[in-house]
Amino acid sequence: MVRVADGVEKVLDTILPPAGPGPEGRLAEAMRYVALGSGKRFRPFLVVASADLFGVPEQVSLRVGAAVEMIHAYSLVHDDLPSMDDDAMRRGKPACHVEFGEALAILVGDALLPLAFETLVEPATHPDAAVRGALVSGLAVAAGARGMVGGQVLDLAAEDMDLDAGEIARLERLKTGALIGFCCDAGAILGHAQDAERRALAAYAHDLGLAYQMADDLLDAEGDAATVGKAVHKDAGRGKATFVSALGIEQARAQAARLAQQAAAHLDVFGPRADLLKNVARFVVERGS
Amino acid sequence: MVRVADGVEKVLDTILPPAGPGPEGRLAEAMRYVALGSGKRFRPFLVVASADLFGVPEQVSLRVGAAVEMIHAYSLVHDDLPSMDDDAMRRGKPACHVEFGEALAILVGDALLPLAFETLVEPATHPDAAVRGALVSGLAVAAGARGMVGGQVLDLAAEDMDLDAGEIARLERLKTGALIGFCCDAGAILGHAQDAERRALAAYAHDLGLAYQMADDLLDAEGDAATVGKAVHKDAGRGKATFVSALGIEQARAQAARLAQQAAAHLDVFGPRADLLKNVARFVVERGS
Numbered sequence: 001m002v003r004v005a006d007g008v009e010k011v012l013d014t015i016l017p018p019a020g021p022g023p024e025g026r027l028a029e030a031m032r033y034v035a036l037g038s039g040k041r042f043r044p045f046l047v048v049a050s051a052d053l054f055g056v057p058e059q060v061s062l063r064v065g066a067a068v069e070m071i072h073a074y075s076l077v078h079d080d081l082p083s084m085d086d087d088a089m090r091r092g093k094p095a096c097h098v099e100f101g102e103a104l105a106i107l108v109g110d111a112l113l114p115l116a117f118e119t120l121v122e123p124a125t126h127p128d129a130a131v132r133g134a135l136v137s138g139l140a141v142a143a144g145a146r147g148m149v150g151g152q153v154l155d156l157a158a159e160d161m162d163l164d165a166g167e168i169a170r171l172e173r174l175k176t177g178a179l180i181g182f183c184c185d186a187g188a189i190l191g192h193a194q195d196a197e198r199r200a201l202a203a204y205a206h207d208l209g210l211a212y213q214m215a216d217d218l219l220d221a222e223g224d225a226a227t228v229g230k231a232v233h234k235d236a237g238r239g240k241a242t243f244v245s246a247l248g249i250e251q252a253r254a255q256a257a258r259l260a261q262q263a264a265a266h267l268d269v270f271g272p273r274a275d276l277l278k279n280v281a282r283f284v285v286e287r288g289s
Numbered sequence: 290m291v292r293v294a295d296g297v298e299k300v301l302d303t304i305l306p307p308a309g310p311g312p313e314g315r316l317a318e319a320m321r322y323v324a325l326g327s328g329k330r331f332r333p334f335l336v337v338a339s340a341d342l343f344g345v346p347e348q349v350s351l352r353v354g355a356a357v358e359m360i361h362a363y364s365l366v367h368d369d370l371p372s373m374d375d376d377a378m379r380r381g382k383p384a385c386h387v388e389f390g391e392a393l394a395i396l397v398g399d400a401l402l403p404l405a406f407e408t409l410v411e412p413a414t415h416p417d418a419a420v421r422g423a424l425v426s427g428l429a430v431a432a433g434a435r436g437m438v439g440g441q442v443l444d445l446a447a448e449d450m451d452l453d454a455g456e457i458a459r460l461e462r463l464k465t466g467a468l469i470g471f472c473c474d475a476g477a478i479l480g481h482a483q484d485a486e487r488r489a490l491a492a493y494a495h496d497l498g499l500a501y502q503m504a505d506d507l508l509d510a511e512g513d514a515a516t517v518g519k520a521v522h523k524d525a526g527r528g529k530a531t532f533v534s535a536l537g538i539e540q541a542r543a544q545a546a547r548l549a550q551q552a553a554a555h556l557d558v559f560g561p562r563a564d565l566l567k568n569v570a571r572f573v574v575e576r577g578s
Contacts, residue, residue: 017435022446023446027439081392084392103445106370111438113402114438122426130418140404144400145313152399153313
């Protein structure tokens with residue numbers, strides 16, 4: 001995971017425009033502020049590990065991981081805005097709009113989004129234009145109204161509603177699950193996976209995504225801000241429906257563990273090659289405890 | 290121009306998600322609010338007319354025009370936000386954030402952006418994956434930090450500065466010129482243009498983009514809100530540097546006419562096939578007077 005994090009950092013450093021004087025240099029500085037030097041790089045790791053199942057070289061999968069990370073980083077910037085979740089801290093430092101102002105924070109997202117697609121579509125990502133196209137299509141769907149943005153819309157609406165665990169699962173399948181699903185699917189696309197392999201990865205990503213979100217909700221409910229790197233106990237404070245509020249801490253933890261186990265089981269089709277991804281599922285639900 | 294506007298409206302209506310009940314239906318409603326039913330469709334027209342130089346069927350170029358229009362529509366939504374230009378009216382009706390709230394307006398943009406790339410990369414756009422990739426790449430660059438978003442960053446910074454005509458031209462080449470440039474280049478990409486033809490279209494788009502912006506500045510300085518469909522005299526009110534403030538009305542009008550003529554001249558290489566695009570250049574500078 002550390003090696004992938006270092007690798008994706010280097011790729012992002014090459015792709016992002018150089019910071020410098022003047023307004024455009026400042027935009028670049030803000031893009032680098034949100035995309036470099038922090039974050040667990042969980043999503044790029046999933047891309048690399050999924051692609052590795054098919055022997056795809058890391059220099060290929062790291063570029064796709066960097067593109068996903070740009071989408072993820074932009075989504076955090078926009079989510080943190082005052083008119084959205086209004087979070088002042090992110091990854092242990094001031095949120096982008098606190099550091100650079102609201103207008104620039106919006107534009108940082110607006111610049112990272114097309115840069116992700118520009119990155120995917122470059123021949124350096126893959127020699128086959130059809131593969132690059134499939135990646136663009138998959139990321140566009142995952143990032144858009146039928147994916148991440150749709151989930152954020154549901155999430156904003158959920159602040160006034162009392163959602164049950166099923167409704168929260170639907171919300172999270174869009175908000176975080178769609179992008180996690182793309183990460184694993186990107187490995188399958190790059191690796192020209194068989195249909196059964198691709199379905200196995202999709203099932204893994206589905207359960208992993210929910211387990212990941214449950215672990216995140218548990219962290220918010222139980223963690224302290226210094227460790228987590230952002231404000232905690234915010235969900236309860238704003239009366240937001242989460243897996244913890246819907247299921248209680250004990251049941252949410254048990255459910256997350258069950259999902260992680262189930263996620264791992266989907267990968268049996270790959271044999272011991274998939275041990276790394278199976279361990280990731282375990283790691284995800286243990287990070288909070 | 291009317292036929293293209295009708296055609297692009299139909300394509301957008303098919304591509305945009307259906308409005309309906311619930312938060313996602315509301316997001317779709319807002320996306321339709323900003324992308325359908327209004328706008329001059331100037332950019333799609335440029336795509337269709339440029340592609341027509343090479344005999345590209347309209348059902349192909351209209352899809353590309355629709356993708357460009359989604360980028361254009363999103364940019365207006367984000368530009369109008371309170372933390373940006375703070376405009377309450379757009380295309381003769383309340384701006385998106387006034388009608389749907391700020392959070393949803395941000396998300397409308399975040400959803401339209403990937404949808405544009407999803408549209409371009411679909412096989413329905415072009416049978417050749419390499420052509421689709423070139424379109425994705427071109428639109429991503431035009432919409433990003435080296436294009437439209439870079440221009441918007443300069444524009445926001447310009448409110449505190451006294452720019453000369455050269456600096457304004459640089460700003461506008463990014464803010465509006467990059468996307469207009471892509472429209473004409475898309476015709477060349479779809480039509481497998483020769484290098485000289487592609488360069489001629491690029492030169493045309495460059496001069497046309499500047500003429501278009503000068504005409505826009507003249508409209509703001511001289512027009513009335515009812516005709517223009519948005520607030521006017523705003524540039525002077527906020528002390529914003531424009532071609533009109535830098536050159537004066539008379540010189541800006543003369544310069545726009547010169548640029549339009551020059552734009553048309555670049556297309557002589559195409560012979561009478563290019564008469565439509567040449568007329569567009571003329572039309573652009575005459576719309577304000």
